[in-house]
Amino acid sequence: MSLSWPIWALLSAAFAALTAIFAKVGVDQVNSNLATLIRTVVILIAGTAFVAFTQSWQAPSTISARSWTFLLLSGLATGASWFCYFAALKLGDAARVAPIDKLSVALVAIFAVLFLGEKLSLANWAGVGLIVAGVLLLAWKAS
Incomplete structure (x- = not known):
């Protein structure tokens, strides 16, 4: 568990890519x-095993009401995202659905500015724009 955040993020991206391929099939x-x-x-089963293996259990009573509220909202948003994602994969090509789903990267940056007060530099905003442009290019189907 001592890996740095960029390594964890890269692993997340790799597993997310596999998720799209496995889910499409x-x-x-x-x-x-x-x-x-x-x-x-x-x-749920894998998460339970991971918490047990890493001894990460925390008594639910020690979790604040604020954390519970936002974790529940996050769970609802995750569920909604997954149902929409699988519906899109059922109907569309994985190579076009997944990039549109990854617009979430740009939306996180925008929402973090709007709701969390985070600051983005001009270069960061350029990156957001490039992500959006990349998504549009990947999702566009040439005739």
């Missing part, structure tokens, strides 16, 4: 909502 002959439920059960 997996959702082929399954209702996208059921596929999302199956994925969620697997994540």
Whole structure:
């Protein structure tokens, strides 16, 4: 667990990429909502094992009401995202759906500025613009 945040972020990106590929194949002959439920059960089991293995358990009573509220909201947003993502994968090409889903990167930057008071430099804003441009180029289907 002593890896630096950039390594964890790169691992996250790699696993997210595999998620898109595996999900596209997996959702082929399954209702996208059921596929999302199956994925969620697997994540619950894997998350429980990870917490047990790393001895990361914390008594729920020690978690503040504010943390509970935002973790619950985050869970609801995650669920909504997954249901939408699987529906999109069922209907579209993974190579076009996944980049649009990754617009979340640009939206996080914008939301962090608006809601968390974070500051972005001109170069950071240029990066946000390039992400949006890249998404548009990847999602566009030439005839």
